[in-house]
Structure formats: C-alpha cells, structure tokens
Amino acid sequence: MDIKSIPIKRLSTEESATFDRSTIDYIQKAAAHGLYEIRGLGAKRQLPHFDDLLFLAGSLSRYPLEGYREKCVTKTVLGTRFAKKPIELAIPITVAGMSFGALSANVKESLGRAATELGTTTTTGDGGMTPEERNSSKTLVYQCLPSRYGFNPDDVRRADAIEVVIGQGAKPGGGGMLLGQKVNPRVAKMRTLPQGVDQRSACRHPDWTGPDDLAIKIQELRELTDWEKPIYVKVGATRVFNDVKLAVHAGADVVVVDGMQGGTAATQTCYIEHIGIPTLAAVRQAVDALEDLNMKGKVQLIVSGGIRSGADVAKALALGADAVAIGQGILVALGCNSETYVQNGEHHSALEGYDALGTAPGFCHHCHTGKCPVGVTTQDSVLEQRLQPDVGSRRVRNYLKTLNMELTTIARACGKQNVHHLEREDLVALTLEAAAMARVPLAGTNWIPGFGGR
Amino acid sequence: MERLIAPLEFDLAKLPLTEMNRFLHQELDDGDTRTVTVVNPDGAHNIAVGLNQPVKIEIHGHAGYYAGGMNKHAHVTIHGSAGTGVAENMMSGTVHVKGFASNGAGATAHGGLLVIDGDAGLRCGISLKGADIVVGGSVGSFSGFMAQAGRMVICGDAGDALGDSLYEAVIYIKGEPKSLGADAQFEPMTDADVEALAGLLDRAGLDHDPKSFRRIASARQLYHWNADANQEY
Numbered sequence: 221m222d223i224k225s226i227p228i229k230r231l232s233t234e235e236s237a238t239f240d241r242s243t244i245d246y247i248q249k250a251a252a253h254g255l256y257e258i259r260g261l262g263a264k265r266q267l268p269h270f271d272d273l274l275f276l277a278g279s280l281s282r283y284p285l286e287g288y289r290e291k292c293v294t295k296t297v298l299g300t301r302f303a304k305k306p307i308e309l310a311i312p313i314t315v316a317g318m319s320f321g322a323l324s325a326n327v328k329e330s331l332g333r334a335a336t337e338l339g340t341t342t343t344t345g346d347g348g349m350t351p352e353e354r355n356s357s358k359t360l361v362y363q364c365l366p367s368r369y370g371f372n373p374d375d376v377r378r379a380d381a382i383e384v385v386i387g388q389g390a391k392p393g394g395g396g397m398l399l400g401q402k403v404n405p406r407v408a409k410m411r412t413l414p415q416g417v418d419q420r421s422a423c424r425h426p427d428w429t430g431p432d433d434l435a436i437k438i439q440e441l442r443e444l445t446d447w448e449k450p451i452y453v454k455v456g457a458t459r460v461f462n463d464v465k466l467a468v469h470a471g472a473d474v475v476v477v478d479g480m481q482g483g484t485a486a487t488q489t490c491y492i493e494h495i496g497i498p499t500l501a502a503v504r505q506a507v508d509a510l511e512d513l514n515m516k517g518k519v520q521l522i523v524s525g526g527i528r529s530g531a532d533v534a535k536a537l538a539l540g541a542d543a544v545a546i547g548q549g550i551l552v553a554l555g556c557n558s559e560t561y562v563q564n565g566e567h568h569s570a571l572e573g574y575d576a577l578g579t580a581p582g583f584c585h586h587c588h589t590g591k592c593p594v595g596v597t598t599q600d601s602v603l604e605q606r607l608q609p610d611v612g613s614r615r616v617r618n619y620l621k622t623l624n625m626e627l628t629t630i631a632r633a634c635g636k637q638n639v640h641h642l643e644r645e646d647l648v649a650l651t652l653e654a655a656a657m658a659r660v661p662l663a664g665t666n667w668i669p670g671f672g673g674r
Numbered sequence: 675m676e677r678l679i680a681p682l683e684f685d686l687a688k689l690p691l692t693e694m695n696r697f698l699h700q701e702l703d704d705g706d707t708r709t710v711t712v713v714n715p716d717g718a719h720n721i722a723v724g725l726n727q728p729v730k731i732e733i734h735g736h737a738g739y740y741a742g743g744m745n746k747h748a749h750v751t752i753h754g755s756a757g758t759g760v761a762e763n764m765m766s767g768t769v770h771v772k773g774f775a776s777n778g779a780g781a782t783a784h785g786g787l788l789v790i791d792g793d794a795g796l797r798c799g800i801s802l803k804g805a806d807i808v809v810g811g812s813v814g815s816f817s818g819f820m821a822q823a824g825r826m827v828i829c830g831d832a833g834d835a836l837g838d839s840l841y842e843a844v845i846y847i848k849g850e851p852k853s854l855g856a857d858a859q860f861e862p863m864t865d866a867d868v869e870a871l872a873g874l875l876d877r878a879g880l881d882h883d884p885k886s887f888r889r890i891a892s893a894r895q896l897y898h899w900n901a902d903a904n905q906e907y
C-alpha cells in the first residue's frame with residue numbers, strides 16, 4: 221500500500237516562557253516610548269491568596285450554627301487603645317482610602333451614602349476631604365499623606381479618625397500619582413497645583429523621618445484633636461512584622477496593612493507587579509507582630525489588598541484581622557470593567573469608550589487616563605455623569621451587604637456567634653505556598669512548612 | 675469682658691501640655707486676642723498646636739517638634755529655638771522663632787507668615803502650599819523641595835538642592851545656595867518681586883535691601899512626562 225504524504229503547512233506556535241507575548245509587548249512598548257508604563261488597579265500576576273485557604277466548618281467535632289437565623293455578631297470597634305471616641309462599625313468591612321481626584325465627586329458621594337447605610341466607614345485620599353464625602357459619610361477617616369494636599373486642621377477636627385499613610389500595597393516606597401488629564405480646576409485648587417500638571421506626590425512625609433519622629437507626629441495629631449480620635453497607621457506590605465511593631469511603638473490605635481494586590485489609580489507597573497508581598501503573607505506577619513507585642517485586641521488590624529468576597533473577609537478575620545478595607549472590589553461593584561453604564565434607569569453601552577482606550581471590559585486598568593468609560597475614575601465633566609450617586613450607592617450597598625451575609629454564614633457554619641471568633645484553627649491551606657505564608661496546615665495534613673507536623 | 679483681656683500664663687513645669695492645648699482649643703472665646711504666656715516649655719513637643727483663635731502666644735524658652743503646628747489665626751512667638759516642623763501646615767496667623775529652627779520648618783504651610791531670626795535646618799519650606807517664610811539666617815539642604823505656592827525669603831545662604839522640583843512657589847535669596855535642585859532656576863527680579871520682598875522683610879522686622887536678593891523659581895520642565903527629555907524619572 222502506498223502511503224502518500226499529504227502536504228500540511230505546520231504553524232510553529234511554540235511560545236517562550238521567558239519571552240512570552242506579554243513580555244514581547246512590554247519590551248516593544250518600552251522601545252517605542254522610552255518611558256515606563258503607568259497604569260491603575262493592582263497586581264495582575266498569579267499570587268498565593270485567600271483562594272488558597274479553606275474553612276473547616278462544624279461537623280461532629282465542632283458544632284455549627286443555623287446559617288440564617290441564629291445570631292452572629294459583626295460589630296467591630298476600632299481605636300480602643302488611646303482614643304476617647306473609638307470607631308464603632310456595624311460590619312467589619314470598610315471602604316479603603318481613595319482620593320477625590322482619582323475618583324469623581326459622584327463616586328465619593330456614592331461610597332459615603334452606602335457606607336453610612338451599612339454602618340461602616342469611608343476614607344479620604346491624596347486629594348483631601350470634599351464636602352460631598354463629609355456630608356454623605358457618617359463616619360469618615362481622614363488621611364494624612366506625605367503630599368498633604370489640601371490637608372488642614374479644620375478637616376482634621378471634622379474627621380472621625382485619622383490615618384497616617386506611610387505607604388500603600390500597590391506601591392510601597394512610592395508616592396501618589398495623578399496625571400495631568402485628571403487635574404481639572406477643582407482638583408488643582410484642592411491640591412494647590414497648576415491645572416493639568418502631572419502630579420507626582422512625595423513618597424516620604426515632609427515633617428518627620430523614621431519611627432521615633434512618627435511617635436511625635438501621632439502625638440501632635442492627638443494633641444490637636446484633644447485625644448478624641450483614633451489614629452490609624454497604614455503601611456504597604458513589605459517588612460510587615462517590623463513595620464507593624466514600629467507602628468504600634470509609635471502609638472497607633474489601628475494598623476492598616478495593604479498587601480501587594482491593593483489597587484492604585486496610577487503607578488508604574490514595575491511597582492505594582494514587583495514591590496511588596498501578597499496580602500496572605502502580610503496578614504499573618506502583622507498578626508504575629510501584634511501577638512509578639514501582646515497587643516492583639518488592644519491595637520486593631522485592618523487588612524486590605526485584593527479582598528473580593530465574604531469568604532475573603534472571613535479568612536482575613538480568621539487569620540487575625542479585626543476588619544478589612546476594600547477598594548478595587550468596590551470600584552468593580554460601581555461598574556468598573558462593566559460593558560454598560562446606567563443612566564436614568566437604562567443601560568448604555570460603554571464599549572466605545574473601552575475601545576478608544578485600546579482595551580475591553582474585563583481587562584481595563586486605565587484609571588490613570590481619567591477616561592473611565594463607566595464614569596468611576598474620572599474627572600471629566602461628561603464621563604463622570606455616567607455614574608450617578610443613586611445607582612452607585614445602591615450597588616455598593618448591595619455588594620457590602622452580600623459580603624457581610626457571606627461572612628456571617630461562613631462564621632455560623634464554623635459555629636461562631638461572632639465573626640471575630642473565627643480563628644486560624646478553622647483554616648487549612650490548599651497549596652504549600654499558602655500553608656507556609658499563612659502558617660496553617662496543608663489540607664488533610666498537620667504539616668505547616670517550616671514548622672513541622674506531618 | 676474681663677475674661678477676654680485677662681492675661682493667661684501656663685507653667686509647663688506644673689501643668690501637663692495636653693491640658694494647656696485643650697484649654698487653648700476649647701476655652702477661648704471667638705476672636706479672643708489675649709496674650710498667653712508659656713513658661714518652662716523645656717523643649718516639649720507639640721506646644722500650641724491646632725490653635726484656632728487670634729491669641730498671642732509667648733513661649734519663653736525652647737520648643738520641641740511641631741510648635742505652632744497647623745496654626746490658624748494665632749500669633750505665636752518662641753523666645754528660643756524650635757525643633758523639627760515648627761509651624762508645619764500653618765493656615766494663617768504668624769509664628770516667629772527668635773532663635774534657630776530645626777528641620778522641616780514651615781513644611782506644607784498653606785498660609786500665614788513664619789519668621790525665623792536665626793538659621794533653619796534641612797528642608798525648610800518643604801511642600802510649601804501658600805505660606806510665607808522669612809529666614810534671617812541660612813537654610814539647610816533641600817529647602818523649598820516640591821514647594822507648590824507661597825514665598826520663601828532667605829537672608830543668608832542655602833545648602834544643596836535649593837528649590838528642587840519646585841512648582842509655583844518663589845524663593846528669594848541674598849546669599850549663595852550651594853546648588854540649585856532639579857528644575858529650579860534663577861530668574862530676574864521684577865519690580866513686583868522687589869515690592870513683595872520689601873513687604874515681607876518689613877513684616878519680619880529685618881533690615882535688608884530687597885534689591886540685593888535673587889529670585890529662584892521653577893523652570894517648569896518637570897511638569898509633564900517627556901520621553902525625549904533624558905530625565906531621571
């Protein structure tokens with residue numbers, strides 16, 4: 221029998237792991253522009269995360285609670301160490317600090333209204349405090365950042381808590397950034413900058429250096445507010461164990477630890493993807509630091525960076541956090557990366573806007589351009605109308621409500637009458653990395669890498 | 675009415691600082707212009723921070739960090755030297771240091787006038803946001819770093835990198851800066867500069883010829899990202 225060869229044109233499609241398509245794209249962009257890429261949101265690479273942990277719920281050895289009806293407390297108190305007026309939250313889920321400038325005034329108002337309805341806090345950002353935010357948010361945390369844009373004693377007095385920002389998870393060691401297209405007249409005025417300037421804010425505080433100085437700075441804020449308001453210290457997750465200890469020594473009431481999945485409105489991609497440690501590793505180190513100082517429960521811990529679901533919240537709490545803060549999840553709830561935006565009750569396609577940015581829903585990280593097709597991260601007078609406070613506040617409220625329901629139902633399954641009773645004992649890890657970072661045993665074993673067991 | 679004019683004296687050797695600050699925040703009347711004397715400050719930090727009334731505060735001795743910090747309306751005089759961050763983030767009023775000031779004097783101040791009769795340390799006027807600073811002596815390195823608005827007068831010399839990454843603030847200097855920072859440049863003095871400078875020197879009670887000063891402002895080359903400029907972004 222004759223075997224005839226059939227001519228097949230074979231396409232060579234062997235992709236290099238080292239020089240894969242995204243690497244090729246990166247190199248060629250660098251070659252074309254001679255500038256590093258700046259973008260929004262957080263780390264996009266695969267990282268060990270809360271998904272790599274699982275709960276061991278009640279069974280024979282533990283007793284579960286009925287998932288819907290039995291009481292499960294979510295009340296959370298922050299700032300009990302020194303402040304005369306601690307913050308009392310109805311749910312342990314807060315809205316992370318995001319600036320007016322990065323976000324529109326409509327978004328800030330949406331966040332404030334939703335947070336007020338659910339009994340939680342919002343936090344200002346690099347742009348100072350807007351009346352929209354102060355008026356809509358019953359409990360508002362006021363950030364004291366290196367740039368001190370718009371920072372003033374009246375707003376300090378108007379705030380319910382003060383957060384001294386040392387760094388953020390997306391860019392530990394880097395300062396804020398707001399490109400010129402977002403510096404409209406109002407933003408420029410609030411920040412005392414020329415309109416349209418590319419604003420690169422400082423990465424270090426102007427009036428103190430190091431932890432000993434920070435202690436005096438915190439004392440100044442306490443003196444200024446007659447010791448009424450809790451003082452938070454926020455760090456980007458790097459040397460978390462040491463940084464948390466130093467923050468506690470400096471007198472923080474609350475420490476906020478933001479892991480590398482935390483978002484930003486604009487930062488160099490090389491920071492976002494290559495600086496800092498994952499939230500999962502950070503939360504464990506932070507809790508270790510508090511336990512080492514015997515300050516667990518005296519100084520509260522807020523964890524942020526890639527918290528998306530009620531399960532994520534429950535895992536953070538089980539690892540020892542007192543509360544979480546959410547930024548990107550809330551933006552997504554508002555419509556970030558959605559195909560449509562809602563105007564007067566009707567959905568409209570935003571696809572053209574994504575197309576103009578050279579991206580598509582699901583992939584967009586173009587917050588830095590100020591041309592957000594769904595009106596969330598923009599200062600453009602037309603685009604910002606695409607997110608109406610009524611729609612925005614309802615979406616954020618629903619999202620936070622869902623998370624809280626998930627959190628409590630998981631807590632009940634684990635037999636807890638209070639979400640703060642979730643503990644490390646309730647967790648196992650799916651991967652070696654997660655087991656080592658969170659220091660909980662690999663599922664089905666007693667083995668914690670580096671700490672024995674089998 | 676009698677209470678308004680009754681002078682007040684706080685002895686920090688006897689009264690905790692927190693008590694004095696609380697009194698100054700909560701017990702003064704609106705528009706109170708009394709003179710408040712502070713004795714035995716002994717270098718304490720955070721003396722008279724967050725004032726909100728046009729009182730006159732006379733501090734007899736040295737002050738620690740952040741004296742007169744975030745001041746609004748008040749007129750604070752330190753008859754001694756001041757630590758780091760004197761008058762930081764001041765909004766209005768005046769802070770007058772009769773001696774020397776440490777690092778970060780007048781940092782991020784939005785308004786008001788800070789006068790330092792002696793020298794100031796590093797980063798004087800860093801991130802200045804609209805206040806005026808007059809230094810009778812010299813300033814350390816990185817003074818006026820990223821200063822956004824306001825005026826800074828230096829009657830002596832300056833350290834390295836004066837006015838680095840300046841925005842719209844203007845610096846007047848009589849002596850020599852060791853070096854100028856990125857994007858800072860000397861510019862000719864206009865009549866308006868001479869007039870403004872004369873006013874500031876007069877308010878500070880310093881006797882210098884305004885025409886003997888030079889003006890430093892931003893070249894505005896760092897305002898926007900520029901791929902072609904070989905800058906150390």
